[in-house]
Each structure stands twice: as C-alpha cells, then as structure tokens.
Amino acid sequence: MKDIVIIGGGDQAHYTIDIIHKEGKLNIIGIVDAQAEIGSKKHGYPILGRQESIKEIAETHQIDGGIIAIGDNWTRYIVATEIKKHIPNFKFFNAIHPSCIIGENVKFGSGVVAMAGCIFNPKSVIGDHTFFATGAQIEHDCRIGNYASISAGSITGGYVEMEEFSAITLGVTVMDRIKIGRNSVIGSGSLVINHFPENVLAYGSPAKIIRTRTEGEKFLGKKLTSND
C-alpha cells in the first residue's frame, strides 16, 4: 500500500478521504493544508504542514505521493505547480470511488478525483487533476482537459470536449459533440446546445454567454444562475 498525503483540508478532503478508504489501496499519512494549525487534526488525520514545505514533509514521512483535494480548478493548478516546483517528479494518485463505472478504453490522467456513482463511457480521455462530483456521467469519446471539473448530477453526450480549467456545475445537460473552451464555466441547471469559447460564464436553458471570465477567477460558492 502506498503512503500518501491529502493536499487541502476542507470539504473536498473529507469525501476524498471517504473514497480512499472505500478503495482501500492508499494509506493516508496526513494532510497538507495552507491554513489549519500544524499538528492539529482534520477528518481524523494530522495536519503535517504547508504545501511549500512538501519536500520536507515528503522526506520526513516517506510518502509515495499525494492527491490534491481542492474544489476550485485554478487553485488545484497553482498547488500542483507549487508542489512540482519542489518535487518535480511528485506522484499524484487518483481517487476513484469504487462505485464508479468505467468503460473500455477510458484513459485517466493523474490526480483525478471521482465521487460516488460517476460513469465514464468507452474511449473517453480524462485529464490530470480533473474532478467529478457525485453521479457525473461522461458519455463515450469525450475529452476532459486538465484541471476541468463536472459537478454532481451533470451529464455529457458523446464526443463532448472540455478544455483546461473549464467547469460544468450542478445538474447540467451537455449535448453531443459540444466544445467548451478553456476556463469557461456553465452555470447550474443549464442545457448546453451550443459550443462556448474560452473565458466565458454561460447558463440558462439553452445556455447563453452571460459575461467573460478572467483567468483564475473563482466559480464555486457563487450564484452562477440567477435572474435577479
């Protein structure tokens, strides 16, 4: 069994730990977090230190690698980049809930987190550090770029392409062969029947562009869909 650290100590850590427990393939040594008191405990595991101390933590605890458990796509990128600066060959593991269904010829990158009930259909290609929340369904021949995410209950048709950092939020339906550009976000409950370029927020049924987005802009915990 490999010894790993969880990077990030918030809500996402809690269910990532649940997945790792259920998989039973990785041994969690502790948590690396930017704010929590070092030596305290979160989700049953000790806070070992900060991400910028990853090299020292890795040596002290003899870890084999880790998983970034952070919901925001851009922040996962910043953290992964920081860690690779200190340990260029740091090994990022995947946490894929054992209830997930994986078709033939699906390719997974590294650092992928997939919660309970996700379905990945044949020939889809799943990028590094992507995140799939409860029950996300990815149809056949999709391509999900690095640091992209699909929230709970959202579904894509076949041949959907999501570029890096793009996000499909809660309860979204994306039709076949749609392309969603880099850093673009689809708001909750949307029906996506058109392609979207990079750096936009779009929502509605059918989804339309609402405004542009800047690189690194947060998208969780905000009302993305609203008529007020």
Place this chain on the structure above:
Amino acid sequence: MKDIVIIGGGDQAHYTIDIIHKEGKLNIIGIVDAQAEIGSKKHGYPILGRQESIKEIAETHQIDGGIIAIGDNWTRYIVATEIKKHIPNFKFFNAIHPSCIIGENVKFGSGVVAMAGCIFNPKSVIGDHTFFATGAQIEHDCRIGNYASISAGSITGGYVEMEEFSAITLGVTVMDRIKIGRNSVIGSGSLVINHFPENVLAYGSPAKIIRTRTEGEKFLGKKLTSND
C-alpha cells in the same frame, strides 16, 4: 431475521417490498392497510388489518416492527403517530436498497425508505420517515428533516437543509447551502438557487414561490409545474 409488517398497501409498498427482498435482512409477515380487504393479498402478502389495530396485529403475529410505505409525507406522519399511540415503542425499520451508496459519517433516523441508486454523501443527517426515490443524490453535509422526501433523479448540493415535511419532487437541482422550509414543496424539473420559507409551493428555473400551502396538503399526483 426480524419479522415486520408493511404499513400501506399501494405502489410504494410494492417497491419497498422489492428493497426488503434485495436487502434480505427483514422478514415480511403481511401488510397493514386502511382499505384493502382483510385476508386478501397484495404484492404477495396478506392484508392483516388496519393501522388502528396495530397492537392486536403485533401481538397476534409477534412482529418486531414495521415500515411505513406511503408516498405522502404528511400521511406518513399521521400513520406513525397513530401507531405510536397504540404502541409507544414501536420499532420502525429502514429499507435502503443495497445499490445505495452511503458515505462516511452519514446518520440515518428510523423508518427511512431509499430506492435503488440513491447516494448519501459524507456527514449528511437523514431524518425519521424520510423517503428517497430512485437515484436521489444527497451531497455532503446535508440535513434532511423528518417526514421530508426527495423524488427520483433529484440532486442537492452540499449543506442543503430541508425542514420537516418538505418535498423535492422529480428531476430537481438544488444548489449548495439552500434551505427549504417546513411543508414546502419544490415542483418537478426546478432549479433551486434561493432559500424558501415554510408552507410554500415553488417551481421553475430558477424556482419561484407560486402559492402558499396548508399543513397536510397533498402534493403527489398533482401537476406542480405547469404554465397552463
């Protein structure tokens, strides 16, 4: 194996019995129903009597408890109250389909019925006599009050709070941290991005208050969402 009765002999009894068969942990002695002819059979089991005769039925058949299989939230409350009047320590069992996925630190009350494919994420708290239809997804840290219900294919984000008797009907998406008040009902296909107070019917995308609701008012088998 515990011997139980099913209370209610309609459609909900049929799939509750299916769940109990698949779980293989409870032995059904018969059905308690308000109308069906005593001695006749429904769903393969004998009608043993009425709920007001529960004490006599319990003694005659030496049952260990039962499950209320009734879709309407308020009616489940009335029936549970009637039964507890006759047998104060009546044991209500849960019927949770073995395909359901349950995260760490989820707390279930008693009398819960969850159909195939439901997902309960970590740290959610599920009240007594709640009902979850096919494929309902409850995210992490949710709180579902007693006698509340979530219909098929509906999903909640994290930290959603449903008060007693509230109902989320078919195909609804509820965003993170939303609160739905006591006895309020969300109509089918809605996207919920705002909190709702008690005693309202709301629907739409995004859902808006349509009218108030009285205590005990039925909500199933009605067109809750309509533009006519």
Place this chain on the structure above:
Amino acid sequence: MKDIVIIGGGDQAHYTIDIIHKEGKLNIIGIVDAQAEIGSKKHGYPILGRQESIKEIAETHQIDGGIIAIGDNWTRYIVATEIKKHIPNFKFFNAIHPSCIIGENVKFGSGVVAMAGCIFNPKSVIGDHTFFATGAQIEHDCRIGNYASISAGSITGGYVEMEEFSAITLGVTVMDRIKIGRNSVIGSGSLVINHFPENVLAYGSPAKIIRTRTEGEKFLGKKLTSND
C-alpha cells in the same frame, strides 16, 4: 456461451460490445455492417458481411443470434425486419450492463440494450429492441414500446407509457402517468408534464409541440432543442 453477431458497426457497437464483455455471457463472432469493408476490423472484431447476407453469415459462423447496435429507432426496426425476412426465428439477445438495477416483476422483450447505471423499477414492461443510454431511470409500472429509446440521464415517473418508436432524448424529466405517442420525440433537457400524441417533436420546460414528424425521420445528431 452463445455465439452472436453485432449488427451495426458504429459508436453504438462500441459500447454494446463493452456491455457484452462485462456481462461475460455472450461470445461475439463478428460484426454485420452496411458499409464497412468486409474482412476489415472494427472495435476488435471482423466485419463479416451485410445484413442482407445474414442467412449465409449465420450458417458460415454457426451463430446463435445477435444484437442490433444502432442508435436510430426506425433503423433498428428496418434492420430487424430485414433480418427476420431472411431468418424468421432469428434470436435477438439483450445486452444489459451488469451495473443496471432491475426491480421485481420487470419484463424485458428481446434485443434490448441498456448502458451503465440504468434503473428499471418494479412492474415495468420493456419492449423489443428498446435502447436505454447511460443512467436512464425508468420508474415503477412504466410501459416502454418496441423500438423506443431513452437517452442518458433521463428519468420517468411511475406509470409512464411510451409508444413504439418514441424517443426521450438527453436529460429529460417525464412526470408520472404521462403518455408519449408513437414516433414522437422529446428534445433534450425537457420537462414533460403533458401527454403527447403520435408523430410530434416536443421540447421545452414544460415541453410543447414544436412540429410534426414523419415516420422514419431521424432524430439523433440534430439540435432538437434550440431557440435559434
């Protein structure tokens, strides 16, 4: 183990083959396809010939039957009819992903394909050559006519009736007791709260009739829902 052919060599063949591999109950001899070069390979299996040569193919390869892996409902009918013209008692097998959940007293016809994560609730009746994409949920007591289909992530309430050749596309919610007529199609992301007659295209939330449909008209790969 029965020896079968896959009829149709496109995308649908790929995930049908995945299902058959996961079920481990049928042995695929090859593919019958209208266009691919005979003797070439698709999805790892040889193209054996055309559907009009099914009798010769069946004799040469000693097959026990087959499965039609074609997405378009009407085309499945044409192909099944052609095959039965040459081999009247041709045996059509089902391909039901082992992750599907099947309630008590569900009746399946022949030639049914159901992808990962579908749920069929008690007492539903599923017609011949029906197709259910990823995560389709069919509630209790539904009746799905021959050559009908339900796309990914769509859900029906109880007692829903779909006539022959009708199609529910991606991400649709259909309320209890709704009837959808022969050859009618519901566009993506729709909420269906009214009955629909035969030969119509309907969509929206709630879904409304957009136009009539002719018999045999294609419905996949088109924008069914659009405001442009």
